[in-house]
Amino acid sequence: MQPFLFLLFAGLTVISAVGVISFRNVIYCTFSLLLCLFNVACLYILLGAEFLAAVQILIYAGAVMILFIFSLMLIDLSKINSDEQFHRQRKWVIGGGVILAVEMIVFILPRSKFLAGVSSNLTASNAIWENNTVAIGEVLFTDHLLPFEIASIVLLVAMIATVVLGKHKISVKELKKSVAVDNVSDAQEEQG
Amino acid sequence: MISLVISELLPLVVLIALVMLAVAYVTLLERKLLARMQVRFGPMRAGWHGLLQPLADGLKLLTKETILPDKADRPLYLSAPVVSFVFSLVAFIVVPFARNLQLTDINIGILFILAVGSMGFFGMVMGGLGSGNKYALMGSLRAMAQMLSYEVPLVVSLLGVLMLTQSMSMREIVEAQGQMGYFIVLQPVAFIIYLISGVAETVRTPFDMPEAEGELVAGFHIEYSGMYFALFFLAEYANMFMVAIIATVLFLGGWQRPFPTNEALAFLDVVPTFIWFGAKVFFFMFFYIWIRATLPRLRYDQLMFFSWKILMPLSFYNVIITGAYIIIGFPLWVFYILSVLSIVGWLQLISYKVFTPEQAYNGLPN
Numbered sequence: 001m002q003p004f005l006f007l008l009f010a011g012l013t014v015i016s017a018v019g020v021i022s023f024r025n026v027i028y029c030t031f032s033l034l035l036c037l038f039n040v041a042c043l044y045i046l047l048g049a050e051f052l053a054a055v056q057i058l059i060y061a062g063a064v065m066i067l068f069i070f071s072l073m074l075i076d077l078s079k080i081n082s083d084e085q086f087h088r089q090r091k092w093v094i095g096g097g098v099i100l101a102v103e104m105i106v107f108i109l110p111r112s113k114f115l116a117g118v119s120s121n122l123t124a125s126n127a128i129w130e131n132n133t134v135a136i137g138e139v140l141f142t143d144h145l146l147p148f149e150i151a152s153i154v155l156l157v158a159m160i161a162t163v164v165l166g167k168h169k170i171s172v173k174e175l176k177k178s179v180a181v182d183n184v185s186d187a188q189e190e191q192g
Numbered sequence: 193m194i195s196l197v198i199s200e201l202l203p204l205v206v207l208i209a210l211v212m213l214a215v216a217y218v219t220l221l222e223r224k225l226l227a228r229m230q231v232r233f234g235p236m237r238a239g240w241h242g243l244l245q246p247l248a249d250g251l252k253l254l255t256k257e258t259i260l261p262d263k264a265d266r267p268l269y270l271s272a273p274v275v276s277f278v279f280s281l282v283a284f285i286v287v288p289f290a291r292n293l294q295l296t297d298i299n300i301g302i303l304f305i306l307a308v309g310s311m312g313f314f315g316m317v318m319g320g321l322g323s324g325n326k327y328a329l330m331g332s333l334r335a336m337a338q339m340l341s342y343e344v345p346l347v348v349s350l351l352g353v354l355m356l357t358q359s360m361s362m363r364e365i366v367e368a369q370g371q372m373g374y375f376i377v378l379q380p381v382a383f384i385i386y387l388i389s390g391v392a393e394t395v396r397t398p399f400d401m402p403e404a405e406g407e408l409v410a411g412f413h414i415e416y417s418g419m420y421f422a423l424f425f426l427a428e429y430a431n432m433f434m435v436a437i438i439a440t441v442l443f444l445g446g447w448q449r450p451f452p453t454n455e456a457l458a459f460l461d462v463v464p465t466f467i468w469f470g471a472k473v474f475f476f477m478f479f480y481i482w483i484r485a486t487l488p489r490l491r492y493d494q495l496m497f498f499s500w501k502i503l504m505p506l507s508f509y510n511v512i513i514t515g516a517y518i519i520i521g522f523p524l525w526v527f528y529i530l531s532v533l534s535i536v537g538w539l540q541l542i543s544y545k546v547f548t549p550e551q552a553y554n555g556l557p558n
Contacts (some may be wrong), residue, residue: 027268027321034314054303062310063343066336069317073333133300133360 013039037061051133215429216246229485256418268322273423276315280430283308290466301362320412331411335402342392345503349385352514353442366446373453376443381510381531383443390435397484436476444472509534
């Protein structure tokens with residue numbers, strides 16, 4: 001059952017990944033990316049990493065994709081659709097793709113024992129971590145504490161930067177004036 | 193092989209059938225209750241006091257024509273209701289309906305429900321994008337912004353409970369409440385935040401911007417008819433059920449009897465556990481319908497303001513206070529005082545003129 005499921009999800013991942021770069025319609029590209037991320041999450045589940053799978057769906061397939069679609073809705077799609085894709089990159093893309101595919105078939109596949117590896121990895125990972133949510137938490141807050149904290153600071157900086165860039169600029173003088181105006185109008189409303 | 197398939201699939205089919213039945217009757221419950229609150233009778237013709245009304249509605253929708261608009265994007269338009277419907281049902285497999293009645297217990301139970309819920313929401317987006325209709329597009333644009341805003345306080349408010357149980361499995365969360373008492377007592381702030389953002393997640397009345405009838409006609413499902421509309425409709429009510437179930441399991445003790453830590457009430461264990469569960473879920477459903485009949489729709493900037501500037505900071509405060517409670521272990525009344533102080537303090541801060549939603553939204557007047 002597991003090799004079959006692996007082939008199903010891996011195949012869907014590859015097909016949807018190809019879809020991301022080859023669809024003309026940007027909306028289809030986005031939903032292909034969504035499908036691709038979702039299938040990667042399914043592969044995580046097959047590997048016994050269900051926490052990672054849930055987070056992948058919640059954050060990448062959920063929040064990030066929503067932002068993608070959100071920005072797609074706000075731009076003029078008709079211009080993008082008429083453009084030719086790949087432009088001058090076409091031969092480089094095809095050449096690089098062929099090289100990578102050959103490399104994978106010749107070098108990686110024979111050594112990984114292909115599908116036999118999937119099920120043995122699965123049992124191994126289950127044996128080590130009964131509950132890999134706890135495992136991830138422990139590893140994050142002991143061995144990888146510094147990278148974790150640095151990542152959170154980088155995210156915080158990005159968040160503050162977004163707020164600063166998106167905020168309406170207000171000088172202190174204007175602020176005081178508007179508060180005063182508001183107080184006056186409030187007082188008038190209360191009287192009237 | 194065949195027996196394996198049957199033993200795996202049969203419970204699933206039964207579960208889906210029961211959920212669908214419950215969802216169908218919730219629509220009747222909603223119509224009846226709304227009617228009562230507006231001094232009407234509601235559906236009375238089909239069956240005794242309208243009891244067969246869901247069946248009649250279903251048959252009507254089945255026999256109606258499915259209209260495909262000219263401008264619609266076929267693949268998106270046709271798959272949207274299916275996506276919405278399937279993902280709204282998948283989450284039910286981890287729900288503990290009674291002491292030993294749960295299809296499967298995975299150790300990321302609550303995270304699984306949230307993840308699946310966020311996928312089901314793409315059905316709404318696809319419907320809006322694929323309909324080729326401006327109202328539908330506006331509806332799904334609003335839905336996206338609203339979901340993104342209310343997902344954060346919703347998830348963060350659940351964090352406090354997860355910190356107390358040290359587990360994300362639905363069964364373990366319910367069992368932990370057998371020893372610690374209902375989490376509504378330990379997490380009152382989180383409970384209120386969850387209740388509010390839960391309504392927002394199901395896009396129901398005080399927060400029904402995506403399908404606001406007065407402005408967008410019907411929002412993202414404006415072009416849908418017949419069975420495709422029914423799928424959206426069922427998905428919406430299944431989501432409402434899910435929100436009520438999460439509230440029940442995480443804050444009201446799931447299938448536990450009232451006051452599970454009090455030995456004097458042990459005689460209540462005679463009542464089957466699924467009845468307690470059902471009663472609590474029913475209470476939340478009633479609550480949501482009640483809210484729909486009572487409160488008017490929020491304005492869009494008020495909606496955003498409420499999520500980002502009130503619910504979100506409060507849910508973060510709650511996580512911090514809960515962490516301190518777990519580590520230091522101060523008495524419960526200190527915990528309550530801190531919670532109340534955080535709410536009052538933040539509302540006081542927010543009520544200054546500089547923070548009013550009109551100014552945040554429009555910029556300052558000159």
